[in-house]
Amino acid sequence: MNNIIFTHKVGDSLKEVLNHIAASEIFILADKNSAKNCLPLLPLEKVKKENIIIIEGGENNKTISTAEKIWNVLSTQGAKRNSVLINVGGGLVTDVGGFAASCFKRGTKCINIPTTLLAQVDASVGGKTGVNFNGLKNEIGTFSIPDMVIIDTCFLKSLPYRQVLSGFAEMIKHGLLLGGEHFYCIMEINPQKIDWDNFLDVIRESVSVKDKIVQQDPTEKGVRKSLNLGHTIGHALESLALERGEEFYHGEAVAYGIIAELALSVKKVGFSLAIFEEVKNYIKKYYPPCIVVENKEELYELMLHDKKNEKDGVNFTLLKEPGKFIIDNYCRREEIIEALEYCF
């Protein structure tokens, strides 16, 4: 993880990184919330006011037109290829900012300072960038590893509980993918009572699961597909909620995606029923209920649009046991609809 810093002194770390990369100009991207709560924690005295780009928060703003807004500032303010864009915020900011940076002059430098648990353990690392298009999540984007990611739990102390849960779902996923001690460590955490000052090592271990997989397969031709555990069904639930205007966070959708995809794993590749029950009960205990899905066909249609699908049928990563995943399992409509029952 040589491009990820875990720190309790984000300001000092940022200074060091900026000294090291010697960018010609510094630009900042933040959403309104992180501009208010997080930018004051960073040493940005030398950054020109015109170089600070504030965007509206919310999935609705993860669009090409937000990327154009960023490009417009970069272009107008004379950004060059070795200028740097520092993305400060949650997954929206690191995804759209990372996309904008990766396409500006075919790639300008980029630093992520993720300020939500979700962005720290998932969105800001691994180089997937993107915006939504035609109602489909991350339909347009690039693979582009940021020059540096700086992770400090200080930003998480004021995080609303549902946002903690949203990030924690990815940690459950990483626990399932790695297995062993780390999986049991995750299952023993009470997400309502996290001591953030002593949580940096757990985050580091969780991120390292993703990082190792991404190193092996940056552009998702093979093993990286394992990181989609919970996401094929999760993305469909999330798209449905977005369509309806219901608030259902990414990680909440992924948590229920994990339940359904573990149910498929039990049925298709012999995952332990006992561990399935344990994970399902954990999620149902701490997470808000899943959105209501009356017409499961509609969910299935959304899954067919998933980027990972290469032929007819829906492609899943399934688990044989914690730590042993199998990519490229094609499941049938009926199997998927049956598995969805366990979410409700």
Added chain:
Amino acid sequence: MNNIIFTHKVGDSLKEVLNHIAASEIFILADKNSAKNCLPLLPLEKVKKENIIIIEGGENNKTISTAEKIWNVLSTQGAKRNSVLINVGGGLVTDVGGFAASCFKRGTKCINIPTTLLAQVDASVGGKTGVNFNGLKNEIGTFSIPDMVIIDTCFLKSLPYRQVLSGFAEMIKHGLLLGGEHFYCIMEINPQKIDWDNFLDVIRESVSVKDKIVQQDPTEKGVRKSLNLGHTIGHALESLALERGEEFYHGEAVAYGIIAELALSVKKVGFSLAIFEEVKNYIKKYYPPCIVVENKEELYELMLHDKKNEKDGVNFTLLKEPGKFIIDNYCRREEIIEALEYCF
């Protein structure tokens, strides 16, 4: 050059490539001209009508909104990551199509069938994709090598003379970068009388100059900057013509850029005055005159926006002799303005 095919049977070659990559769906991008003149030469009977995307030609249409039009068709018609977009046309089509493909679901497959000399020897190979933004050329784009490029001179037989010249400027550049026999071969060609049936080998040699350089440095951190010979000043001339609405082709601008940058090479790194004169006379003999530039400061300002500039001053690739280039020469305003005199 394992992803470039030189052929006199483009239809057969395309069939073979499509068999090999086994894409789930085939999409075609063409401009109006190439749709009319070139698509009939290709075996596209099996491609759905809805999957054929026709865009307006002309640099004015090399925009994000054209990319959005392409994404819209891909998305609506259910394109997947292993679908393929076949770009049939000149540099506009391969640049914007390559960009759209590289960002759709973070990268779908892409084949280029360049139908102009410029696209064959330059734009369609090497993986630079992009669209214009804020009046600046290729301000937004990616580095993304196409899965295959198929080059057939059959498309060039009906090419207007100014478009021949436009592509030929890149061949002069490749000749200068490689030096030796190839350079003298290029200087002996009369672009008014090219025998296209016997020109494929010259194109192959020219493309191989670029290909070798790109292989060494795909993202232009070092040696690839050599390919900008003639382009720093050329792009500024082209931007100026675009602003004014004057017709001045990319390669015409590059040809005059080559003259000015060889003048800088004579002055700064000892390039032979005799060869400079030879190249200058060649270009002035065959090319239309350079656009009128009354205010050379304006041109200089445009150069400062160039992607290759990393600090103050303008970064040039200069030549010590044919075959010996030196990247990262920073030249001063006065030196550049003096060199521009040789264009007129």
